[in-house]
Each structure stands twice: as structure tokens, then as C-alpha cells.
Amino acid sequence: MAHHDHRTPGGKRYWLDSKRNVAKVFYALIAIDVLWLAADFFYKKKAEFEALGGWADGGIGFYPVYGFVGAFLLVLAAKQMRRVLMRPEDYYDREERSGSS
Amino acid sequence: MLEFLLSPPLLLMLGSVALAAAPRSVLPRSVLRALLLALPAYSLWRFWGLDLGNYLQVDLFGQTLTLMRIDGLSRIFVVIFHLAALIGSIYSFYVKDNFQPLVGLFYAGSALGVVLAGDLWTLFLFWEVAAVSSALLVWVRRDGRALAAGLRYLGMQMVSGVLLLAGIVLLRHELGAAPGWAEFRNFTGLLEDGGLGFSNLAPTLILLAFGLKAAFPLLHSWLIDAYPESTPAGAVFLSAFTTKFAIYALARAFPGQSELIWIGGLMTAFPIFFAVIENDLRRVLAYSMTNQLGFMVVGIGIGTELAINGAVAHAFADILFKGLLFMAMGAVLYRVGHVNGSDLGGLYKSMPITTGLCIIGAASISAFPLFSAFATKSLIMSAAAHEHYFWLWLVLLFASAGVFSRSSPSSTTIPASAARRRRGRCSSRWSWPPRRAWRSVCFRLPSRSSGSRIPSTNCFPTK
Structure with a gap:
């Protein structure tokens, strides 16, 4: 995952350039994992x-x-x-x- | 006669030769490109109308050769090979030089010849043509490294051809007549002792010939060595055919051969460790290809209906997603000039579409739910579970999960590091045959700059 908060030469900031958004992706993946684990209880x-x-x-x-x-x-x-x-x-x-x- | 010329293998092979021979003044590039698409499309359309059965039989030197034998197994491979030829042709439009798609089509034609072959001699013939034409696809990169890799590649492919020929001759000697490919179903059973080994040399040699092209462990290094040395388009063609028609041949001749289970299990597991260390991403893809082939070999080894269906379905899906991944890496190579994982950070910014497609390919290869390999790998895994191969099942599960860790090159497209300085390819001096090159034939080792994530630039003298 991104540790560098860098800009491209053009100076445009991308969505993933922000550490907060990278954290969002990380927690979204954990949420999906939990959902799939939870699914195990229902079938x-x-x-x-x-x-x-x-x-x-x-x-x-x-x-x-x-x-x-x-x-x-x-x-x-x-x-x-x-x-x-x-x-x-x-x-x-x-x-x-x-x-x- | 016309029927011969219009059979899928000959149509593609002769068509591509004719297109290559036609002078540019007669055939402007746009028309040529249209024909490059029309050929496989027409061939597929014609094939679609044919029923199962034997076609195009000729008598030659007292042998009846069957150029086309269509059954359920060959039909699915013919369809996917046509699609792969179409996709490869479209992808190769980025190059001005039309040699690549033309060789690619010729190679596709020879691969079709292999899967349609109705007897062992025809199989051998197309087996060899495919070897030579695929070596041309390695050489189309036209630099010293590709030339050397192509020669090593061709050498290994020829070994496979010679093994196959020796096996066929021995078999003919033992049985009095070469068995038709049709009776090949579990053909070790044709001989008295069903096992493999020196006492049963003919099928063992044939298994080795197939296994070499299917990248069995210790026979696999040509794949890791040569495919990544081809051009972006060349690698897309290469990834589709040779290994898959070897899988077809194994499925045809050795279903339920128990040795294949363990060979395949090994094939799924060991490339993952190598792929984690390797830095050239197209080489990583080549390792993951060995891994995917392992799943198919396991399926064939288990040999139940579910397992064989899984193996063939996985071959079908693999041609598509591996082609996609090679296309994505080819695009990166074309744009950046190299595909070293440690040098490619934040590429998603300048290549968002490639990133998206690469993630789709990575999700497919990793058997992510709703993607193709999720269904096809599940067939093989379920077959392994159903036959109670517990350890094998664990290995397959590990291999299936591990492939995502690095074999999926999407890791490059996630912003891992600041974009580093561009590096060109290492100097490519023509030095054949260096002993070191032969080392890579025997056992190609992963190479990566040691320790640090920032690669050393040894290939250029540092100032």
C-alpha cells in the first residue's frame, strides 16, 4: 500500500494519493473478509x-x-x-x- | 481439395503464408489487417457447422492419416484457439510490422492441427510445425537476448518432438501398427503393463514429450526463459497455444494416470515461491502459468469426469485471463520499456485502463468469486476432494491462494513506491553459446536485485 504521499509531475492528486483513501480500501477489504466469514454461519x-x-x-x-x-x-x-x-x-x-x- | 484448404489448420497456415507473400502494393495495411481478423473468424464459422467425426483422411505410405477428428474434447480447444488467434491479431495491431500477427496465425494454425489430429503421425507433424513457428515468435523481438532464448527454446521443443517420435515408433513396433489417436484414451492400458517406466517405454516417452510442453517440473524452464523474451504481442500468442495443446494431448492420452496428480501438485506449488522472488513481471506471469498448468495436470491425473471437465474448462479460461495479463504487461513494456516490479509504482495514474484490465485478469487467475477461474478451479478442487486427496487438496488450496500474493501483477499497479527512474533493457550482446545460457535451460532461477527494494543497476556501469 502507499506509503508515499507524492504528486505526479503534473501536480494532479489522485484518489489513492491520500493516505486516508488507502486506509478506506484497507478497511473495505477487511469488511469483505468479515462478511465472507459471517456467511459461513448461514449455510x-x-x-x-x-x-x-x-x-x-x-x-x-x-x-x-x-x-x-x-x-x-x-x-x-x-x-x-x-x-x-x-x-x-x-x-x-x-x-x-x-x-x- | 478445397475442403483440405479450408480446414482450420491449413486455412490459417496457408492463409498467413499467402498474406505474408502478397506484395504491399496489392495489399494495403488496412486490408491486410481486415484479413487477419477475417481468417480466424471465417475458419471458426466454418468449423462451427461441422458435426463430430473424422474428416480429411488421406493415405500416405500405407498409413491412413486423419487430419481432422472432431470430438467433444478437440472441439472446445479448437474454439478457444480460434478466439485466442483473433484476440492476438487484434492486440498486435499496435506494431507496424505485420510479421508478428502473421507468424502468430501460422502458429495458431499448427496448434489447431495438433488438437484436430486424428492419428499419431499427424499429431507429430503439427507438433513440430508448432515448435518451429513458436520459436519464430520468440525471435520477432530481434535482439540478442531473444535470439539466444529462442534458440534454447527451440532446442527444448525439438527434444519434445524427438521424444514423441521415439515413442510413436516404439509403440508401432510393439503393437504392430500405430494406434489411431482415437484409441488413445488411456493408452497405457493398450500395453500389457499399465504403469510407466522402462518396462513400458513407449508411453513413458510420449508422456515426457507431452510433459515437456506442458512444463512439468524440471522440464519447465524453457517457458520461464523464452516467453518473457518475446515481444508484447508475441507473448500473447505464445501464452495461448503450446502449453494448452500439451494439456489437450495429456487429457486425450493419459486421463487418470495417477503420476500426473503429484506432478501437477508440484507444478501448482513450487512456482509460487519462485514468483515471489522474481522481479521481471512477465517472468512472474510465466511462473504463474506453470502454476495454472499444474491445476490442469492434476485434473487430468484424477481422471474423473468432473476433474477432466475442470481441467479443460480451466485451460479454456486460462487462455483468456493469461492472455489478458500478458496483454497488460505487454502494454506496460511498450510504454515504460521494462516490466521490473520494483521500478513500477503508481503506474495506475498514467495507465488507468490497463490497471483495470490487469486487476480483472488478476482476480480471474486468483479464482476470485464471480471470475472465470473461480468456477474452473472449483471443479478441479471439488474433484480432488471427492476422491479424498486431502494433502493434494491442501496444496491446491494453498497454490490457489498464494498465486494472488505476487503472481498477480496488479501489485505493480498499486502505488507501491514513487516512480523511479526509467531503465532500459540490459545490454544485449550476442554471445552464443555461453555456458551461463545453458544454465538457464537446465533450471532458470529467479533473478532480482538482492536485498533492497531499489534495484541495483548492475547492467549499466555506475558512474
């Missing part, structure tokens, strides 16, 4: 899995919890993977140098 799901006591695809709130944990672990894992996998941006453009990897 019955047919559970296919017995694992987790049927919570996985039949319970309330599994998707947001799993999504959050998954995304969290993804970022943590990718951070560690950078050390091993990431190459400089010009890696594939460089001429061969002896002994470099």
Missing part, C-alpha cells in the same frame, strides 16, 4: 474429508485461517529461499567469468 457445507474433524472443508472459518497461515509461511519461506535461489538481475546477461556462480 451447511458438505465435508468430504474426515481429517481435522471435518473442519477442513466442512467447518467454519477454515479458509481464512488457512489462507492467512499459507500466505504468511509463503513469505517466510520465500525470504529464506532468496539466499539460495536468487541471482542478481543481470545474472543471465553477464559474460562468463571464471569461478563465479
